[in-house]
Amino acid sequence: MKIAVVGATGEVGRTMIRVLEERGVRPETIRFFASPRSAGTELEFAGRRVAVEELTREWVPAGTFDYVIMSAGSELSKRFAPVAASRGAVVIDNSSCWRMDPEKLLVVPEINGDLLAGYRGIVANPNCSTIQMVLGLYKVHERFGLKTVVVSTYQAVSGAGRRGIDELLEQERGGSVCEKFAAPIHRNVVPQIDAFLDNGFTKEEMKMVDEPRKILRDGSIMCWPTTVRVPVLYGHSEAVFAETREPFGTIEDLLEVMREQEHVTVSDAPVVTPAVDAAGTDTTFVSRVRSFDDRHFLQWNVADNVRVGAATNAVRILLRHAALNGVR
Amino acid sequence: MKIAVVGATGEVGRTMIRVLEERGVRPETIRFFASPRSAGTELEFAGRRVAVEELTREWVPAGTFDYVIMSAGSELSKRFAPVAASRGAVVIDNSSCWRMDPEKLLVVPEINGDLLAGYRGIVANPNCSTIQMVLGLYKVHERFGLKTVVVSTYQAVSGAGRRGIDELLEQERGGSVCEKFAAPIHRNVVPQIDAFLDNGFTKEEMKMVDEPRKILRDGSIMCWPTTVRVPVLYGHSEAVFAETREPFGTIEDLLEVMREQEHVTVSDAPVVTPAVDAAGTDTTFVSRVRSFDDRHFLQWNVADNVRVGAATNAVRILLRHAALNGVR
Secondary structure (H helix, E strand, O other), X not given: OEEEXXXXXXXXXXXXXXXXXXXXXXXXXXXXXXXXXXXXXXXXXXXXXXXXXXXXXXXXXXOOOOEEEEOOOHHHXXXXXXXXXXXXXXXXXXXXXXXXXXXXXXXXXXXXXXXXXXXXXXXXXXXXXXXXXXXXXXXXXXXXOEEEEEEXXXXXXXXXXXXXXXXXXXXXXXXXXXXOOOOOOOOOOEOOOOOEOOOOOEHHHHHHHHHHHHHOOXXXXXXXXEOOEOOOOOXXXXXXXXXXXOOOOOHHHHHHHHOOOOOEEEOXXXXXXXXXXXXXXXXXXXXXXXXXXXXXXXXXEEEOOXXXXXXXXXXXXXXXXXXXXXXX | OEEEEEOOOOHHHHHHHHHHHHOOOOOOEEEEEEOOOOOOOEEEXXXXXXXXXXXXXXXXXXXXXXXXXXXXXXXXXXXXXXXXXXXXXXXXXXXXXXXXXXXXXXXXXXXXXHHHOOOOOEEEOOXXXXXXXXXXXXXXXXHHOEEEEEEEEXXXXXXXXXXXXXXXXXXXXXXXXXXXXXXXXXXXXXXOOOOEOOOOOEHHHHHHHHHHHHHOOOOOOEEEEEXXXXXXXXXXXXXXXXXXXXXXXXXXXXXXXXXXXXXXXXXXXXXXXXXXXXXXXXXXXXXXXXXXXXXXXXXXXXXXXXXXXXXXXXXXXXXXXXXXXXXX
16 A cells, blocks of 8 residues: 655644554555645654655656545645546545545545445545534434534634644743634633634534534534634534434434444443543543433533544545555 | 621632622621531621631521522531521522522523512522623524524632632642542643533533523523633633624624623633733623624633633622612
């Protein structure tokens, strides 16, 4: 297997490399690409040092790579992903630019990984907040049908990359620089993630409206999101309310259905938090499932945004695609 | 006017005293009471020093006080509020213990302050999260009817009193003591406020279910809350979703209705945050009002929990009661 990681020195890129290692992926070729600023640095992979190369249009001659995992922002993805795909690579792209393209897949392998069989081209990795939400809700949707979802997020600063983390840490030390977030994030919460749109929602919120419909293959699901940045380093949390089409019975019935989901732990612990429980893991934790009737419920959903919400999902796409298509 | 403040040395008590001062209240008598531990300390009021007295059963002989404002916890309120009321004082009580008693008032003056006319006895001050939420929704309810509310809170550590604040500050300095909150709160969020009940909701959440029904005088409103502690010092935020009984027209129509609410600022600013905008003010800020149709909307609601959510509402009750009943 021949793999390229583009954006290898960023928060998500580094974690992709770590997750590949952890999964025991030992490609015959692995190359790391990044911006000229980061080129020349070395990253470790499975015990050896790999030099980071500068990304140029010539980086990917035909047949060079089976998989290109990209986490380098929408602009670079727009320019480079089609080139890599046209030269034969399956591109797993973490940016938002291809997600809603009807000709590209948008995949959470545990939900719609079947689509990867025989597929070539660009596979979009969903938004971090979307991934953990649909993982927590998919089995319920499959069984009872999701009609309406109301979700409020508590999103970690690492969602804004290394500079997001640095901005919080700097402010904790008394610094006043406020560039990555629309307001100070230390001892504060900021109800804006990504840019505002004319309808008053942010782009991040519209991702949570649109992407679940595509992943869950049901355009009728109405999602009402509020996405909020909180001073947490790693781990997004979500307060999720859902209305089902069919009655789900008791909370125990509901829990039983939720427990069928691979890579989700339905926790009996009363208090599951991003910093203590989710950070550094590949598990989506669902807890505090409760209701007043049998058609609506609440759920507290916590996962590591850089892993589950980005790097791990990308690697899971790669491994699922490889398994389904015999790439070794 | 003769006023007693019970629990005068706590976060809310101190703020009550400050708000009384700011409103120009200059009672002929003002006395401060607290636990034996705090008795003997002095607090400033309108330029003079007032000694804090120990609370005993003998503290309030008949006719001593027109108003007793209490913020000393449910146990003390249960013991002392009825005594004070039986001796002729109107008791404005910040604890949760009398709120749902059908014989006691639960008042947000801007909404149901009319009930204070001719009333004597105990007036309960609602839960902090409830007050700012109903202030942000009341005019909409009055005009279009609230059917369902889904609310996720981002609650400041000061909601747990001085010790809540100290626990965050200590953890910021590297301390590991974790007593007030169920998990570390520094660089984390904790989905538990108050104790858990058998139905899986916390007491704080059930307050947000029950209290709005009483304040808005509509037992049919269904509220689905998730209450979460965040590392913010002052200012609770709420991501509120509401479904109305009648269509509300456009967002502009909705904003016009919301703007009629006294003490609420409907902000056009895209980003309103607790630390920057709400802390230290007596205003409830409503922002980010948005929708996809004319029966459901989202709102970001921010207010100073110690002021709007406790002290200021209590003082507003006092002033409204005094005005309606000619107490001077």
